[in-house]
Amino acid sequence: MKLSSKEIKNRLSGLNGWKEENSTLMKTYRFPSYMDGVRFVERIAEAAEEANHHPDLLIRYGQVEVRLTTHDVGGISEKDFQLAQVIETLTG
Numbered sequence: 001m002k003l004s005s006k007e008i009k010n011r012l013s014g015l016n017g018w019k020e021e022n023s024t025l026m027k028t029y030r031f032p033s034y035m036d037g038v039r040f041v042e043r044i045a046e047a048a049e050e051a052n053h054h055p056d057l058l059i060r061y062g063q064v065e066v067r068l069t070t071h072d073v074g075g076i077s078e079k080d081f082q083l084a085q086v087i088e089t090l091t092g
């Protein structure tokens with residue numbers, strides 16, 4: 001269930017701006033306003049509920065940090081990459 005570092009490296013090349021840090025996928029998204037970031041977080045939360053897979057989210061002024069890891073397996077799994085792909089579609 002946990003992906004190897006080789007698999008993670010390969011999968012990361014298909015994602016824009018994501019990186020691995022301490023067995024977590026992470027990306028920082030930037031927004032013109034604080035509320036744009038909040039609205040982005042709301043869209044992520046809906047997708048997370050849909051997937052039953054939940055990221056850690058940090059809302060800052062003008063940016064949102066998204067961190068994904070699979071607690072059940074203690075590392076990065078397929079679910080993390082799947083949700084990252086979905087999150088990439090939510091920025092528009």
Ligand SMILES: C[C@H](O)[C@H](O)[C@H]1CNC2=NC(N)=NC(=O)C2=N1
Nearest residue numbers: 052053054055069070071072073
């Ligand atoms: C029972 C278990 O908590 C659920 O299957 C889901 C909920 N959301 C989750 N989110 C994340 N990031 N990791 C999990 O292991 C996870 N488990």
